[in-house]
Amino acid sequence: MSGTRLGPGTLYGAIARLEREKLIEALPAVERRQPYRLTAKGLRVLRAKLATLHGFARAGLRKLEAR
Amino acid sequence: MNARLVSQLVGLYPLEWRTRYGGEFQSFLEDHPSDLGTILNVIGWAMYERVLSLGRFKMDRREHSLALMLYAYLGAIAAGVNFYWTVADTPLAAAMHSRPGLFTSWNLVRGGSLLAAVAAAMVGLPVLVTILRTALSNRRWDVVYRLAVPPCAALVTLAWMAAAASANSSHWVPTPWDVTGDWTAPQNWPPLATRWTLSSVTLVLMMVGTIVSAISVRQAIRRSDLSKHRRLWFTVPSTLLAGSVAVMAFGVLTWGWFVQRYAASDFHLRNGGLFSSTNLFSWGLSSLVFLVATVVAIQGSRTALASEAT
16 A cells, blocks of 8 residues: 555565454455455454554645645 | 475564465465565565564463563673673772772672572573473473573584684684673783674674574563462562562662773773773663663562563
8 A cells, every 4th residue: 555565574564463453354365365354343453553644644635745 | 486485484474474365375476476575575574574573472470571581690790791891800809999888889799699590590590491391391492492592592602712812823712792892902802803802793693682682582472371380489489580680780870970980090090992982982881771670670570570460
């Protein structure tokens, strides 16, 4: 989504951490692929993070436009 | 990525991690192109997970208390040895004979170290016998190997010190505290740079040996069943250990206060070594480690006392 390709170790490090914090959960495997989905808590946390980022980006853009 | 390399890379992760993610991670890696960056990425994260897993052992309170006692005791030994060599063969030792306050605080540390040794033996020996007996009867060689790590680490360090001592004509022994200075170096000792290099090797061997021993013993405890031990076998020694380490910490702190009052010039003496450290620095280091060991020992005692609820 951001254009950055994560290494396999980094990706599974993130998956393990998110699952430990109960932000994602595993779905039944599809052939060799293991899908995950956001939990209700994960959805709340993601929404809050995105809102913070959105506010941050808007404030930054306002500052830039005022120059 | 080929299956053999993948299974070697997945094998670097801790068992708990492999149990949960091993299968899917293996499939994921097999579909991934094999390049140096990817391999290094996986190795780096495997090491990270190994470090994380050290703090995630599923121990009950008694085992946890035992591990905390081990850390506190090792810390107290390291701090005590450093404190002893801060004073031994220096003008500070002479000052102690004429100042009762200094002598008393020094004896507090000595008394505390004796009590700590008694506490360590009280908890350590029965636990060691139980772990060994269970491991041998169940043919758990992994536990026996882990218990063999501390004596092996000590032997390696001692063998190195003996070899280095026999290699120089004055039979000077490279002790770990020689890295901080050489204020009592006789003429026939090896040059400062040689002494510093050799004693640095001893220090590294000692530190690595201590860390690896602590991890190995902790893993041996974790792989053993200590549920049949009476609670008293944990609560009494852990309380005694916490008290004795606290006494040692108090002794070292008051010793510093007295020495600052009665022998300040010797206390602030720079020893001329490569680190150019002072006795004050060395005392500060001992005090800090003693204080940390006290906190850990108290935590160990609290955990043992809380074990009744489990």
